[in-house]
Amino acid sequence: MTENVFVISAAMIPFGKHRSSSYVGLGVSPLIDALQGAGIQKSDVDAVYVGHSYGGMMTGQRITKEIGLGTVPTVNVDNACSSGATAMHEAWTAINQGLIDVAVVIGVEKLTQFGGGALPLSPEDREVKQGLIMPAVYAMRATRYLYESEATVEDLARVSVKARRHGALNPFAQFRKEVTVEEVLAARPVADPLTLLMCCPTGDGAAVVVLASERARARLGAPNGMRVAASVLHSGQVEEGFRDMTKPEISYQSARDAYAQAGIGPEDLDMIELHDAFSIAELVYYEAFGLTEKHSAVALLRDGRTTFGGDVVVNPSGGLLAKGHPVGASGVAQIAEAFWQLTDQAGARQIEDARWALTHVTGGGTAGLDHGACTIHIFEAA
Structure with missing residues (x-):
């Protein structure tokens, strides 16, 4: 049995050169906005999936701890430019298969740390x-x-x-x-x-979406949003x-x-x-x-x-x-x-x-x- 999955909220910050911000500083604000937009509490979240490529270890945990969102599984995903979308795919899969009901997906990156120019690629290639x-x-x-x-x-x-x-x-x-x-x-x-x-320009930014199963959306009184087809x-x-x-x-x-x-x-x-x-x-x-x-x-x-x-x-x-x-x-x-x-x-x-x-x-x-x-x-x- 598979579950219908809905995006019920979205938030982001303006992309640009946020040189004084950390990964945490970039991600916390849209995380709060997305949860508020969905009309849900931190206790309603079953898992967090975080896409980034250059944030280092435990980027997701460093962001979520700032608002007291803990204990639930937090998965960090690196898949190059596809990192955030891959995090979304993982969250969708978990809800679609009935493993969880509500997931938060965070995409975040701070490219000004490299000082400009083309992005570094694997020196082994x-x-x-x-x-x-x-x-x-x-x-x-x-x-x-x-x-x-x-x-x-x-x-x-x-x-x-x-x-x-x-x-x-x-x-x-x-x-x-x-x-x-x-x-x-x-x-x-x-x-x-x-x-x-x-x-395209390099820069810094963060975006967050909240996903929910159909039953969770009804239970929580969440917005209709859009269905992941x-x-x-x-x-x-x-x-x-x-x-x-x-x-x-x-x-x-x-x-x-x-x-x-x-x-x-x-x-x-x-x-x-x-x-x-x-x-x-x-x-x-x-x-x-x-x-x-x-x-x-x-x-x-x-x-x-x-x-x-x-x-x-x-x-x-x-x-x-x-x-x-x-x-x-x-x-x-x-x-x-x-x-x-x-x-x-x-x-x-x-x-x-x-x-x-x-x-x-x-x-x-x-x-x-x-x-x-x-x-x-x-x-x-x-």
């Missing part, structure tokens, strides 16, 4: 030893995609322009100023053809030699399984929060999610079909490009955005009559793998 970093990976992906499709560098800039336009409506976004195509193209080069404004976690398949960098198979497979689990198709989605760490990623993921055929994503962008008033609103929050990417927090922040959209609480960026949402985050640069992990969730307004 053979490609990392050769100097490969994530901007270089996506630059290669962009170069190949531009070669094989009708997309141009200007289209990569248009992705960033859309992200910044959406982010300007989001009080939690790290960047809230709109930009032009010309400004994006003129920005400092990072890895050809990517400029600085085609790359699908929760899928995949790891990458080892493949040496040539790999089609324009077809991230882990995201294709995860989307396929998520649609099957939810019983819907891409045409049913009202919004998507996807992993746009670099502008090229958005175009590639349009195709992975079945919004269009391979190498035809640019038509959706140019025609305005992935912004407000279009077929499906992609990254209404501003995405990683505008909202920021404190890696452990990003997956939970995506879920918070879906919650606000499906419960009509998104304010100036509200999508009209939003019913179905998909969130997607990948993680990890590892030799021989497309990505180390991919987590996709599909939600339905309750």
